Amino acid sequence: MGRYIARRLLLTIPVMLGASFLIFALVYALPGDPIRALGGDRPLAPAVVAQLTDEFNLNDPLWLQYVKYVGDLLQGDFGTDFRGREVLDTITQRMPVTIKLALVAIAFEIVIGIVAGVMAGIRKNGFFDNVVLVSTTLIVSIPILVLAFVAQFTLGLQLGLFPIAGVNDGWYSYLLPGLVLAAGSLAYVARLTRTSIAENMRADYVRTARAKGLPRRDVIVRHTLRNSLIPVVTFVGADIGTLMGGAIVTETVFNLPGIGRAVFDAVRAQEGAVVVGIVTLLVFVFIFFNLVVDVLYAVLDPRIRYE
């Protein structure tokens, strides 16, 4: 196991470097001259332009800029944006919002997804099973953008149940965007649980449990559910990284000052350092949780052995 983790960690390095270089190169290609744009209508003095250009290494070739950037990054220096603000400050300030949003989304995924999946799975082809099948198909088909507006309009505007924008109401303001962000994965969790439960209901150990007269509840919760949750747990784990990406749309529509909103604003404002910093972080989160999930898989299911 230790060797497996070490090997996976080593493989992470080229992927991290590659992804951040890819974004670095794309940001490098962003149009316009951000230094000159700083001055607005009044042109900056040539000496100031020259100094700033030098400060941000903008005269170096692409690869050298990147090497310098990674060198700084390894020392924990994410650099500054063109206004002199530390990128790390932006990240630490915005991150809690996105983490809360992701936590709410995962809570919805787990609670609604698993409950719906179990109820569908214990009576395969029953009424509730068909309800879950149809509703998950519908949810998967609704683009997150549309779902956000539907939720905002019906639950927020018309019924007035939830705040429709901002984070002024604490955790409460995360409920609606969290639900929207979770929707697609929620449907997937429900289907995954359903398939897994339906499969395990036919297993020998479930028949044994029934035969020795255990109450139905215990058979489902203790025996079937526990064994059925392995693929679900791994999916939810891997989904954390994906949720961070989905946060761009959700945070934009619901006006949440999180990391997704920050990276979107930065792309629009051509703040290269912010874009590269945040994307590198997102890639790291994605890769990290994928690794955790793979290890967790072996821990939860003793039949799986790496090497």
Added chain:
Amino acid sequence: MSEPNLTTVGHDEAGAGGVTGATDQPGGGRQNSLWSDAWRQLRRNAFFWIGALFGLLFVAMALLPSVFARGVDPRSCSLSNSNGTPSAEHWFGFDQQGCDYLANVVYGARNSLIIGLLAVVVILVFGVLVGAISGFYGGVTDSILSRIADIFYALPLILGALVVLRSGILGRGVVAVAIALAMFGWMTAMRLVRSQVIAVKSSDYVAAARAMGASDSRILLRHILPNAVAPVLVYATITIGVLIAAEATLTFLGVGLQAPAISWGLQIDTGQDLLRTAPHAVLFPSLVLTLTVMAFVLMGDALRDALDPKQRS
């Protein structure tokens, strides 16, 4: 050319098996191929027909928009009708500029379809090519190509396409959006093909083809890749829907199609400011967009059920 070769080898080496095989074939008895089985399964699936119906409707809308727009020109507008609500004459009402909204929503289908199809074709060509090479040759080639796929996989689709489109290296417009989406969407197709190739690479019939001197490209094209068609087809069908939704999202975020173009993403973007006063401005493009995505998801789901023999009972 090698077809007769195959049969003679079969007769020489596996006497009895070859004979029964030969008597079965010319008899013309119904051959239960994967595809005929799948079609029989598919025909009985109501979800498939719902999906196919909406899919056809959407394609027809993209091809003949004037019919569905009831002959109304989407660009002939009158400000006096601004944000008019739906009526018997104008089913979807009017947008902010006073243009007939039904016509505008209908004319938006074409760009969505072109982007969805173009992106999926690029994804398939690139994904199948890279996946086949990676799985077939293995070793260092596979390691490098798989790591490159990992790199793209770690970047969220919307985020990657957002940065590419904003950088302007592809320009703006329909083709640029399709390419940007394909750039960050080819990895799953590649992984699908790669795993299929690895799975059948070591099978006996591939070894037999190789022993008869078939070239690498012939083995790949004739013997290995046909196995990957089913999963790739399922994936491609669902992905068209996903790509159409992604296009609307990118356009909504301001980096996809631009104003003179007619697009659902633009309509939703303009409509979001009117959510309180004229909710139909967001409702109708969202509804049509959702039905379109649903059409492809339903067809893809039904295809998967039909093509996966393990699920059959």
